[in-house]
Amino acid sequence: DAGVIQSPRHEVTEMGQEVTLRCKPISGHDYLFWYRQTMMRGLELLIYFNNNVPIDDSGMPEDRFSAKMPNASFSTLKIQPSEPRDSAVYFCASSVGGGNTEAFFGQGTRLTVV
């Protein structure tokens, strides 16, 4: 398996534009996590899915953020409209079980909103 695959690796966009980040988890993993990493706050959980169902989205900062998992092999994180403070590295991770199993991270998407 190629691991967790995220795209794009880098995204530069103008304030107000819609941004969509994509993630393909490892096949057979039932859990998918979206994290955001900033210098100020470190790594933070945004949302996680179990068997394609959102379980906890309490970390999603505002209504501008939304995430979907239409099937077991694909998830998106959308920001609309984007703002400069959304600039961060966004990681997707997947695992067989929940937080008690090893998490496998994607390479991340570095988002810059200007």
Add this chain to the structure above:
Amino acid sequence: KNEVEQSPQNLTAQEGEFITINCSYSVGISALHWLQQHPGGGIVSLFMLSSGKKKHGRLIATINIQEKHSSLHITASHPRDSAVYICAATEWDTDKLIFGTGTRLQVFP
């Protein structure tokens, strides 16, 4: 107060030195993770443990549940060990990971 705290924040060492990074947590946990992040960003899981000790090559992770403390040790450190090491605790009631702020390690030849 952060629920997961790491120390030190920054660490420099000479090649060959023994290194210890500490992690303390205040929440009830079901597992403790150690992650490694190299410059350029990728995050790799090093260990997941809920009791005792685990060893992988030159890396050793220990946890003391009673004291709510874990350590990551690197024996015979090497410049390629230079990275940020992140401790993360799985909250037992939410199953979510709470992350420490990381320890930036630089090992010089």
